[in-house]
Amino acid sequence: MNGPLEWIAAIGTMLAAGLIAADRGRRFTGWGFVLFCAVSVTWIVSGLTSDAMPIAAMNTVLLAINAWGVWQYLLSPKNRRVMEKMEAVQPEIEAEVEQELAREA
Template sequence: MSDSLLTALQIYGAASGLVAALIVSLNLGAQWTGWGFVIFVTSSAALVAWAFLGEQGLAVGWQNVGLLCINGVGVYRYLFVKAPEEKEDTE
């Protein structure tokens, strides 16, 4: 595998993970958080590819297999599931 491709996957995975964490931490609402999870998914996918296509980082690869699943749940929850309507107080 090309060293430059592996380096690009590693750098993208790290940088996009930071961007996604920032978006989620800002708590800008469900839609923004959902898109943060989409970015997390691409980050995890890049790091899985980097780990398994290269000769190092297998632990990071397996960690990101798990994170990919967790981030998929976040995408589903924030972008595909309709939030329950809040009940109004009748007092």
Template sequence: MTAANLGSRVTGWGFVIFTVGSLAWSAVAIGTGQTNLLLTNGFLTLVNAVGIWRWLGRQARLEDGSEAAKAHSAVSKVPSLFGIGSLVGGKLTGRDGTTIGTVIDGMMRCDGAELAYIVVGEGGIGGIGERLHALDPNRVRFGDGIACDLDAAELSQLPVLAHDNWPAALDKHVAQN
């Protein structure tokens, strides 16, 4: 639950489960007189408490704030908003409404605070065999999700990025394809 990155609430509840486990082992340690087991699980209980506070407390409230701003902007006479925190891990939907990739990251320009490109992963299983592609943000629509006018075949034809070496800017060829 904590490693799957399924959102702050799922991660937070994973830490709740960890806490129950560390408290149970602490009880075993007390009952059997195992000081080292008690010290270890006492420390783990503290770590888990921080995880609960961070994911079920702080991060969940921040995500709620982002969602509230998005909802308010949708009914206001201002441009609609999309939370940057929703970008990473978001599913990229193609022109036919199916998921064609997952957003790995977004690269912002420092000189104008604009989105320079998003990195989309496609193919593979659990990151193994996954291909990364840079996608011009002008080709993407943000709203209830992240969508584009490409299909899976067109996305797979974009140049592949090295996992550890992304470009400083999009090549004009990449932006136009």
């Protein structure tokens, strides 16, 4: 279990974690979950073809969790509307927070 498939899955997992950890907004995070879904499928295939059932089982569960993340961050009609409304006021709120932090310093 050390072939190109596993390396692709490992690098993709690290990139997806980085996208989510970067906290650059809901859409960015949503695409992190999309990447996590893709690499979960890769890990499942890798686990099944190399007789590593714990990896395949774990990533089957993670695939479901990450698919829920895609729904929450990219596909849910309610959350999309909330996101659109929040994006409209985000620059104003960010400027307000920066002013507050500058006063506290």
